[in-house]
Amino acid sequence: MLLDHRDWNIIEIIQSGIPLISKPYASIGAKIGLSESEVIQRITQLQDNGIIKRFGIVVRHRKLGYQANAMVVWNVPDDLVSSVGKQLKEFEFVTLCYRRPRKLPDWRYNLFCMIHGQDRENVKEKIALIIEQCQFQHLEHEILFSRRCFKQCGAQYVQRKAIALDVANG
Amino acid sequence: MDDLDCKIINQLQGGFPICDRPFKVVATLLEIKENELLQRIEKLLKEGFLSRFGALYHAEKLGGGLTLAALSVPEQAFENVTTIVNSFPEVAHNYKREHELNMWFVIATEKPDRIQDVISEIETQTDLKVYNVPKEVEYYIGLYLEV
Numbered sequence A: 001m002l003l004d005h006r007d008w009n010i011i012e013i014i015q016s017g018i019p020l021i022s023k024p025y026a027s028i029g030a031k032i033g034l035s036e037s038e039v040i041q042r043i044t045q046l047q048d049n050g051i052i053k054r055f056g057i058v059v060r061h062r063k064l065g066y067q068a069n070a071m072v073v074w075n076v077p078d079d080l081v082s083s084v085g086k087q088l089k090e091f092e093f094v095t096l097c098y099r100r101p102r103k104l105p106d107w108r109y110n111l112f113c114m115i116h117g118q119d120r121e122n123v124k125e126k127i128a129l130i131i132e133q134c135q136f137q138h139l140e141h142e143i144l145f146s147r148r149c150f151k152q153c154g155a156q157y158v159q160r161k162a163i164a165l166d167v168a169n170g
Numbered sequence B: 001m002d003d004l005d006c007k008i009i010n011q012l013q014g015g016f017p018i019c020d021r022p023f024k025v026v027a028t029l030l031e032i033k034e035n036e037l038l039q040r041i042e043k044l045l046k047e048g049f050l051s052r053f054g055a056l057y058h059a060e061k062l063g064g065g066l067t068l069a070a071l072s073v074p075e076q077a078f079e080n081v082t083t084i085v086n087s088f089p090e091v092a093h094n095y096k097r098e099h100e101l102n103m104w105f106v107i108a109t110e111k112p113d114r115i116q117d118v119i120s121e122i123e124t125q126t127d128l129k130v131y132n133v134p135k136e137v138e139y140y141i142g143l144y145l146e147v
Helices: A005-016 A024-032 A036-048 A078-088 A120-134 A160-169 B003-013 B022-030 B034-046 B075-086 B113-126
Strands: A052-059 A068-075 A094-099 A111-117 A140-152 B050-057 B065-071 B091-097 B103-109 B137-141
Touching (some): A005 A036, A005 B050, A024 B022, A036 A052, A052 B003, A068 A120, A078 A111, A078 B137, B003 B022, B022 B034, B075 B091, B075 B103, B103 B113
Antiparallel strands (some): A052 B050, A068 A111, A094 A111, A140 B091
């Protein structure tokens, strides 16, 4: 999908948040010279094309009672990664699941998932459940609990410079 | 937070309508007034239960670079290294984790080439090796937490 400068304008505006008013898309349109229906059409298209992966709220998990956050990493034989990845995503408490490269000899793990829980015990119980249900006893894994979060801001992909550039090209 | 706040959070984590009166659509589903929903969301944002209300993008499809990286930081250097790593605007999340690789952060850049620059700059400034583990396959991104 080719994006023009109007798409970039929309992407920039809605990355930080949509206005909390009755007709948010009309207000976004007014800022960038588009009609409400055009904004709606473009956001729909961005979502259909997978450029917007998720649209809605981002929660602060700690504040919502999910005190423990663990990155669980698995060492899975290469030919089994995709099937194990698909099994992991079936658990509702697994919030992210990615294949990533090993960095041998220091780092043997190639499958990463994120599990949030009320506390550490709760996260460990969830991992035990995965291992038991999927019979992953033979898979080496490690649990990397987080101790502190130093920085958590949404990645800001769009900066003024990029948009200006796009306008110039478009 | 009361039951209604929880319902609102659970509902909105599942997505947000794209139509002329999106808050009204959600309010109807929750059997409340549009105005009440707007006020509640504002309050949840202000009190810090929600970090934002907006879009999450596919970085690569937007032409950007994205990766996860890790460092093994000696305990006595931790504060100093944290300051260096967080000083890069491209570093989006940074967690201290219990492992020999004890610092894990996300790097998001406007252009893919810049990822390697940021990594090299971090290596120079910290004198530590950066382990770069970009995503190869995504099996799931849900980020749904029921409250």
